[in-house]
Amino acid sequence: MRLEGERESSNVEDRRSLGGLPIGVAGGGIGTVVLVVLALLMGVDPRAILDGGGPVAPPQGAPEARHAPEQQGGSDEARRFVGRVLASTEDVWTAVFRENGRRYDPPRLVLFSGGVRSACGIAGSAVGPFYCPADQQIYIDLAFFRDMERQLGASGDFAQAYVIAHEVGHHVQAELGIAQRVGEMRARAGEAQGNALSVRLELQADCFAGVWARRAHEARGILERGDIEEGMNAAAAVGDDRLQRRARGEVVPESFTHGSSAQRVRWFRAGLASGDIRACDTFESDRS
Template structure:
């Protein structure tokens, strides 16, 4: 991506140096499927599952902050990652501010929390092992940039645009929260069986993938930031975090009824749909087959 001198978002809450390293290894722990798969597999690129299981919804967003918390100081490589994250986040703010404006609404951007190891979120403890996620209760995205290395080494999804896709996907969940999708879905899931509830959550995740494609389309139209190979990186990243691929990698068996994010093919399909259309109206994953 050619971000050059693109502005950096001020909505970065930098907690690196305030938390310890550690936690579970990235991947799916052993044991049965069902709830374990929901809680662990779902932690790749999604809404925090504790919120989905126990209720969500949004409060009032915190005021934008841009600060370094704790006693540590990031090294040069981490400072580069911070700048990249802040620049990508700024492009999402511009895209969704304009999209909401056209609809006669006001977009309230999320804060993005950078942390190392562990930190507290409105949805409980965030760990490196859980991967990036969006918490509707405090309307923040949580990200340990160490996950980007895991994407490349363990998931085979390298590249700056693959990392940008992760950020745009999580911001997509914030968009869903702003327009009421997460609250409606949570209400519908009450009383559902596990398989039916999982299937509804898949539609939530695929819509966030589609929204990330919309972001890529509109950012390219206004800024021409994409380079040769970027789209392939994004499509590869979407495929790498499909439930079928993650389950096959972690336990050698695929159980579709336990999917919470969608198959690799579905994730690629919806990211591509948003990318080609550039229109949030094309992202209705709740109508027909996902």
């Protein structure tokens, strides 16, 4: 990605120096299969864990390098990268909202290490990056990006940018009232229908990530050769089917909460191809 010289967002809060929160380790651990996460691996919406307010277990046996020195300073390159990507999303969504006669209020992004307290509860790194609608903040442990590369084979700076843009997509949904409406529908739905609604919400966030990429490139020329492939590889890597197969050797489609690899790639590409949020109506589409 071409981000050198781009501005950094002022909406980044770095809590890594706090050393994380004491997060309990549950028995019968999950090894080092971190990633998207305990919740994703088990086919559970991470917010269902967070909303409970209880501790989330980090992966047992996680390498000590998780808190590598280069990721702890307040002015390191990783932090600058996150700040630049977040600033790019601010520029894009401010413009999109303005075009639709609305005002965009950007989220804050909190960097943490090990564990963090949010308005949605206490979370460990095993939950992965998440958006908390209660405080309108995005939470990321930068070690996730290294785990994503080493354990899922999703490497590259644009793969990381895709993750950030996806979480920002959830904030966009909150700003537009979509997340609230879906939450109300899920409260009245059974488990299967609730999971299906969650999948469509997640796929729309993937599509919004594609919209951001398309419009940011048109405005600032941020994409380089291979970036789109990195983004699609990352979207595929965090598909429910791939994560479930990796974690337990079988796929249970009715437990999907984020969508299959093919679905996530398809909706990311839909946003990328159009640059238009109207192309991201996963709820009215016949194909999820």
